[in-house]
Structure formats: C-alpha cells, structure tokens
Amino acid sequence: MELNTIKPADGSKHAKRRVGRGIGSGLGKTAGRGHKGQKSRAGGYHKVGFEGGQMPMHRRLPKRGFKSALLKYNAEITLSELQALDLAEVDVLALKQVGLVAQIVKNVKVIKSGELSKKVVLKGVGATAGAKAAIEAAGGQVA
Structure with a gap:
C-alpha cells in the first residue's frame, strides 16, 4: 500500500447539497423551502412550543403535582421492620x-406501625411519640 493509493471507503464521502444553484440541480428556485410562509424566509423561525400565537399546549394545560426534595433525603421505617x-x-x-x-438518605424516623417485642437502641434515628413509647416499653431506648 502506498500513500497515493489510499482512498476512502465506498459511500463514505458524498457531495454536499448545493441549494439554490439553478433548476437543473433539482434544488433551484425555492431551494427546497416550498412557497412563502415563515419557514421559507431567512431568519424566520419560532421557539419550541410556539403555536402561531395560539395559547401553547404547555400553558393551556393545568399544572399539577409537586415532589418535595425533602422526600429524597428523609426516610421512614416501621416498628415491624425494626x-x-x-x-x-x-x-x-x-x-x-x-x-x-x-x-442518599440523611434522616430516618421510626413510625408506630406494627409490633416491637425486642430491645433496640436507636442512635441518630428519630422516632414519633408513639414509636418512642413502644420502643421504651420493649426495654429499648431512643438516643
């Protein structure tokens, strides 16, 4: 193989489309833009979601729901899981x-759901009033 014999693979190179270069090219006159209208003109376009001045879909529909970022970092466990x-x-x-x-959780809280019969010591874990009473009744403590 010589440097002067190297050529690109078949089909990997193709001529760039030259629009507006005469009728014979197939892309003359309107250059593939159709006739008239905003999209046919230079610089004429609109932002995403624009519906020609009609109230856009994302503004017509009601806004619902909310996910608190706190849910990501806080968690609950039950007495039965303990x-x-x-x-x-x-x-x-x-x-x-x-x-x-x-x-990802930073804070954990024990809630009163289920039964607890064994001694458990909680360190750095919160508990609701009912859960705390159940843990202390079983001989454990919330520190």
Whole structure:
C-alpha cells in the first residue's frame, strides 16, 4: 500500500447539497423551502412550543403535582421492620447497609406501625411519640 493509493471507503464521502444553484440541480428556485410562509424566509423561525400565537399546549394545560426534595433525603421505617432486623443498636449507616433505606438518605424516623417485642437502641434515628413509647416499653431506648 502506498500513500497515493489510499482512498476512502465506498459511500463514505458524498457531495454536499448545493441549494439554490439553478433548476437543473433539482434544488433551484425555492431551494427546497416550498412557497412563502415563515419557514421559507431567512431568519424566520419560532421557539419550541410556539403555536402561531395560539395559547401553547404547555400553558393551556393545568399544572399539577409537586415532589418535595425533602422526600429524597428523609426516610421512614416501621416498628415491624425494626423487629425483623438482627441488630441491637440501630443507626442510619446500619439501615443503609441492611438495605432498608436508600444510600442518599440523611434522616430516618421510626413510625408506630406494627409490633416491637425486642430491645433496640436507636442512635441518630428519630422516632414519633408513639414509636418512642413502644420502643421504651420493649426495654429499648431512643438516643
């Protein structure tokens, strides 16, 4: 192989479309833009969602719903989930390792749902008033 024999693969190179270069080219006169109208003119276009002055869809439809960013960083666990754990001391890191809460979670709160019969010590984990009473009744504590 010599440098003067190298050529690109078949079909990889093709001539650029030259619009507005006469009738014989197939792209003369209107140069593929059709006749008249905003899209046929230089610089004539509109922003995304524009509907010709009609109230656009994204403004006609009602706005609904809201997802609080707090939901991403806060999590709740139940007394029954605590009961199922084989841990005497429970903190946020332990809950992440077990897979009860997501890795992104920063705050965890125990809610009173289900039963707790074993002693559990909570460290750095919040609890509702009912959950705290149930944990202390089982011999545990909320630190």
